[in-house]
Amino acid sequence: MTILDKIIAFKKKEIAKIKAEVPIKKLVESPKFKRTPLSLKKSLLEVGSTGIIAEFKRQSPSKGIINDKATIAEVTNGYLDANVAAQSILTDTSFFGGTMADLMEARVINQTKPILRKDFVVDGFQIVEAKAIGADAILLIASCLTSVELKNYGNLAKDLGLSVLYEIHTQEELDKINDLDDKIIGINNRNLKTFEVNLEHSIKLANQIPDNSIKVSESGISDPKIITGLKEFGFQGFLIGENFMKEENPGEACQDFINQIR
Numbered sequence: 599m600t601i602l603d604k605i606i607a608f609k610k611k612e613i614a615k616i617k618a619e620v621p622i623k624k625l626v627e628s629p630k631f632k633r634t635p636l637s638l639k640k641s642l643l644e645v646g647s648t649g650i651i652a653e654f655k656r657q658s659p660s661k662g663i664i665n666d667k668a669t670i671a672e673v674t675n676g677y678l679d680a681n682v683a684a685q686s687i688l689t690d691t692s693f694f695g696g697t698m699a700d701l702m703e704a705r706v707i708n709q710t711k712p713i714l715r716k717d718f719v720v721d722g723f724q725i726v727e728a729k730a731i732g733a734d735a736i737l738l739i740a741s742c743l744t745s746v747e748l749k750n751y752g753n754l755a756k757d758l759g760l761s762v763l764y765e766i767h768t769q770e771e772l773d774k775i776n777d778l779d780d781k782i783i784g785i786n787n788r789n790l791k792t793f794e795v796n797l798e799h800s801i802k803l804a805n806q807i808p809d810n811s812i813k814v815s816e817s818g819i820s821d822p823k824i825i826t827g828l829k830e831f832g833f834q835g836f837l838i839g840e841n842f843m844k845e846e847n848p849g850e851a852c853q854d855f856i857n858q859i860r
């Protein structure tokens with residue numbers, strides 16, 4: 599059993615328990631549910647966009663503790679000062695040390711840039727929950743879902759006004775989302791089964807992505823020069839976590855990085 603299998607098995611149990619305790623009506627009636635989400639596509643494509651989706655990531659299965667001192671408030675303010683295109687917040691607690699409260703706290707500070715709820719969606723309840731905590735976008739990981747689930751969850755998110763980042767790692771996973779239109783596709787350079795990170799991965803799969811989709815490269819980006827290279831292959835979004843979070847001041851690290859790609 600891989601870590602990813604463990605995460606998904608754990609998530610399914612966790613969500614079943616939450617669903618038994620929290621009626622969906624309560625989520626739909628929450629004040630944030632009425633808010634109109636910001637568009638991830640618009641933010642990535644607008645003139646002068648840095649394309650950087652900066653992540654708040656305390657720990658990970660592959661690296662253990664990355665930063666358990668930096669606060670949501672200081673990192674969110676730092677990322678906003680750096681002019682990120684969007685913010686990503688891991689809300690999984692057991693494997694990444696994140697919480698939904700992290701996202702809600704960031705939302706109070708960040709009113710201008712889209713927030714991606716980074717979690718492992720295995721049930722539509724989590725998509726409704728994402729909207730109720732103030733997220734603008736959700737992640738759907740193709741390796742964890744069937745093509746029918748990808749389509750249904752994608753439609754549910756869109757019906758709620760949320761953007762969707764479809765994450766793939768292989769051609770087979772890309773095939774699963776082929777018939778969906780107008781997509782934002784993230785190619786994860788990290789193999790979620792082995793944790794091996796290879797930036798060539800984005801480049802190899804880039805040509806297979808239809809021109810009408812927005813390409814995002816995810817994971818293992820640690821040098822501003824990599825952004826220049828990825829842009830040549832049509833990437834418009836760059837999801838970066840550890841490279842910023844490993845520093846004492848992630849916001850400042852993000853500003854230095856962005857200053858070097860301008």
Ligand SMILES: O=C(O)c1ccccc1NCC(=O)[C@H](O)[C@H](O)COP(=O)(O)O
Nearest residue numbers: 658659660790816817818819838839840
């Ligand atoms: O980061 C991990 O170890 C990991 C393990 C299993 C499933 C997902 C995992 N990471 C989630 C991500 O996609 C990354 O947090 C994100 O792409 C940023 O990556 P990085 O810049 O390398 O921190």
